[in-house]
Amino acid sequence: MFGLAIRSLRKRTGAFAASFLAMFLGSAIIMAFASMQDTAEAGGATGPAGETLSIMANVVGGWGLLLVVFAVASTMTLSVRQRAAEMALLKSIGATPAQLGRMIVGEAAGLALAAAVLGIVPAMLIGRGLLGMLHDTDQVPASIGYAFGPIALTMGIGIMFVSATAAALITARRAARVRVTESMMEAATDSGRMSRKRIVFAVLFLLVAANQAIITVTVMDGKGSDAMATSGQADIFAAIGLALLAPAIMRRVTALASGPIRMLGGATGDLAASVMRRRTGAMASAVTPIILFVGIAVGTLYLQATENAATDAAGLAKTAEQKNIETLNFVVIGMVVLFAAIMLVNTLIAATAHRRREFGQTRLAGATPRQVLGTVALESAVLTVTGVVFGTIASVFTIVPFGLARRDSVTPDGDVWTYLAVVALAAVLTGATAYGATRRTIRAPAVEAALN
Known part of the structure; x- marks a missing residue:
């Protein structure tokens, strides 16, 4: 073999x-x-x-x-x-x-x-x-x-x-x-059923994230920038835990979104709703890098913004150690942004290319290329919203505990444009990749695609 x-x-x-x-x-x-x-x-x-x-x-x-x-x-x-x-x-x-x-x-x-x-x-x-x-x-x-x-x-x-x-x-x-x-x-059907081991690992990662958050608020309270040691990794553990639960999340999301999509999207919406209910496993794989990207990027960016605000409020110049920590945080952000973005594009291209036969059969059944593209666009919108929501939840495991430990505030420092920039990048990457990969896939004649 x-x-x-x-x-x-x-x-x-x-x-x-x-x-x-x-x-x-x-x-x-x-x-x-x-x-x-x-x-x-x-x-x-x-x-x-x-x-x-x-x-x-x-x-x-x-x-x-x-x-x-x-x-x-x-x-x-x-x-x-x-x-x-x-x-x-x-x-x-x-x-x-x-x-x-x-x-x-x-x-x-x-x-x-x-x-x-x-x-x-x-x-x-x-x-x-x-x-x-x-x-x-x-x-x-x-x-x-x-x-x-x-x-x-x-x-x-x-x-x-x-x-x-x-x-x-x-x-x-x-x-x-x-x-x-x-x-x-x-x-x-590609239902994406979850094994018991996957559920166990998901719970373990979420428990570790919660533990890091609790330690930050209690043990590390008043310890200054040292609180980053525990809070900085909480969003990573939480994002992985939620990503492991992606199949269950996508089953629930597609069930809830089917009604509004059918009502607002007409024939394309009806097609998209039917396809999404059959492809929760593949959609779970696609939403995973979005959750990781949003959760870790948002958590680390606002963590550093809170640290900068605390330093400025104390009227202190940044020490060499603080510059070191800031550099490390931005290295993490850069690494996560690049790796998660490439994995997002990579996963979507792989998943879309595999749908060549499905798209061919759908077109033979009467769907136009525009409707196929519209279906993928609606799927991308659902993936983006889901990834952003659960990525944001993951970031809270870092943002809130560190804010309480460093500034006695649950509200993070930093402006809303930071968050919107991360969300916009996630949406552009998801939508543009899915659209481009689909257009390339449906170039082949429907009969040829359906038989391959």
């Missing part, structure tokens, strides 16, 4: 593009931040400079690692779900669950190794950029040169391989255990 996995990778490169891109970018991010530790050891950095490099490698790199592993698992799950009919066919001709599992894991392992190796050069460029930023802000002496060594390579290649194969194992177990008839039904 490993040979079949390699042949599958060669013949179906487009189907694996989303997973490969997630692994490629993820390994580059992990290695770039991990190389800060190589730099510290090679340059003999001590004192504040050594501490700064260590924080960049461990704290920011750790947050990035969490997001990357989650993104890789999400794209792997989407890839296997899109191949439900293929899995059912293999089972029907005699493939055993163990063989299917080896095939899926073999595909993931091959992708992970290739992505990690190709990610080395971008990681070195990103790492040099990070160190240059620290040089420019006088947080690390210019005499300390960049080093890319064993720590970065071990973290990037090792973690990416382990996380990809672990995600594949989890996904393969479920795909292999489902009977042939159930596989065919899932391929047709």
Whole structure:
């Protein structure tokens, strides 16, 4: 089955593009931040400079690692779900669950190794950029040169391989255990049912986020900027927890939105409502990066705004440590914005390309290309609103506790334009990507698309 996995990778490169891109970018991010530790050891950095490099490698790199592993698992799950009919066919001709599992894991392992190796050069460029930023802000002496060594390579290649194969194992177990008839039904309906393990992990992440929020309000109250250590990661845990619950969220959202969409959208609205109720699993995968993007970006931006306001209110100039923290926060924002935006675009393109046959059948049934585009536009609107709402909820786990600990206020500092800018970017990315991918997909004749 490993040979079949390699042949599958060669013949179906487009189907694996989303997973490969997630692994490629993820390994580059992990290695770039991990190389800060190589730099510290090679340059003999001590004192504040050594501490700064260590924080960049461990704290920011750790947050990035969490997001990357989650993104890789999400794209792997989407890839296997899109191949439900293929899995059912293999089972029907005699493939055993163990063989299917080896095939899926073999595909993931091959992708992970290739992505990690190709990610080395971008990681070195990103790492040099990070160190240059620290040089420019006088947080690390210019005499300390960049080093890319064993720590970065071990973290990037090792973690990416382990996380990809672990995600594949989890996904393969479920795909292999489902009977042939159930596989065919899932391929047709894509209901996106949640496993017990997924629910357990979602609850765990939300509980950790709540715990961080409580510690911020109680233990860290009056501790100044040190409260960022606990509040800064609460929105990340909350966003991942809510993203894990995305299938249940989208089932409820599509059920509530069906009525208004049918009433306001006419024939297009009726078509969109019917399609969304059948595709909650795929929509859950698409809404996940929106929740992560909005939750972490809003939470971190307003956290830094509150910290700046507290410093200004005290009439104090920013210390080197405060500048360091601010730099780290903006690095996190930049990393999250770039990675989540690419994952959002990546996921939507992969999900839309897979709908080629669906769009062809819909057009053969009488729908016009304009109605197909209108359906996708309505789906994008639902995804954006859902992602923004639950992303905002995730950001509250950071904003409110830190505001109470730092300023005795539940209202965050910073203007509303910051929030609107994040929302607008999420909407543009979602809408433009879905529209562009759909237009490209429906260029093929309906009959040809329906038969492929």
